[in-house]
Amino acid sequence: QKEVEQNSGPLSVPEGAIASLNCTYSDRVSQSFFWYRQYSGKSPELIMSIYSNGDKEDGRFTAQLNKASQYVSLLIRDSQPSDSATYLCAGGYSSASKIIFGSGTRLSIRP
Amino acid sequence: NAGVMQNPRHLVRRRGQEARLRCSPMKGHSHVYWYRQLPEEGLKFMVYLQKENIIDESGMPKERFSAEFPKEGPSILRIQQVVRGDSAAYFCASSPGSSVSYGYTFGSGTRLTVV
Numbered sequence: 001q002k003e004v005e006q007n008s009g010p011l012s013v014p015e016g017a018i019a020s021l022n023c024t025y026s027d028r029v030s031q032s033f034f035w036y037r038q039y040s041g042k043s044p045e046l047i048m049s050i051y052s053n054g055d056k057e058d059g060r061f062t063a064q065l066n067k068a069s070q071y072v073s074l075l076i077r078d079s080q081p082s083d084s085a086t087y088l089c090a091g092g093y094s095s096a097s098k099i100i101f102g103s104g105t106r107l108s109i110r111p
Numbered sequence: 112n113a114g115v116m117q118n119p120r121h122l123v124r125r126r127g128q129e130a131r132l133r134c135s136p137m138k139g140h141s142h143v144y145w146y147r148q149l150p151e152e153g154l155k156f157m158v159y160l161q162k163e164n165i166i167d168e169s170g171m172p173k174e175r176f177s178a179e180f181p182k183e184g185p186s187i188l189r190i191q192q193v194v195r196g197d198s199a200a201y202f203c204a205s206s207p208g209s210s211v212s213y214g215y216t217f218g219s220g221t222r223l224t225v226v
Contacts, residue, residue: 032211044217046216049214096169098211099156100156101153102153103153
């Protein structure tokens with residue numbers, strides 16, 4: 001099992017709809033969790049972090065963490081064309097000070 | 112308030128040459144992480160350094176790759192005798208402490224092309 005796993009997509013969502021991105025992780029990843037956004041040819045940008053079970057909201061973004069199911073998700077409400085990017089899920093390694101990334105999900109918002 | 116600075120942005124090397132990638136962390140950050148990203152793939156951890164110390168190099172290839180973070184100056188990722196498979200984007204990140212809860216701030220990356 002990969003340490004952090006995501007569907008590669010692409011995920012196509014109509015403008016104005018809710019985009020739902022999902023991620024699962026292994027036992028080796030058990031600390032803080034992050035969502036990064038990466039535009040093509042650019043560097044990853046941290047958009048959300050979540051540390052405890054439940055939901056965390058920031059503007060149009062909501063991160064959800066379920067430690068029992070080892071599941072992290074990101075919801076983007078009122079999707080905009082500018083949200084079209086690759087979204088990287090990441091988690092802190094339980095036994096070392098480093099963050100492990102999933103392979104990313106490509107999101108496309110269609111007008 | 113400058114962010115993480117990486118240079119060069121683009122680097123072209125012929126097979127067999129050496130590549131040197133530089134990273135200056137954000138002000139006040141003394142922890143540096145290097146990641147590699149192959150086309151259409153996620154970020155792969157390479158190495159974690161603090162000033163003058165390599166903390167975790169578990170993601171570094173055993174040969175040709177080395178990293179340092181001297182007391183003065185930027186962190187350097189060095190690739191000797193480059194091969195085509197080394198072509199990738201190399202990102203550096205920094206954080207103010209060792210806790211992963213800080214999250215990482217990434218630089219703009221160096222895109223290495225081996226011809």
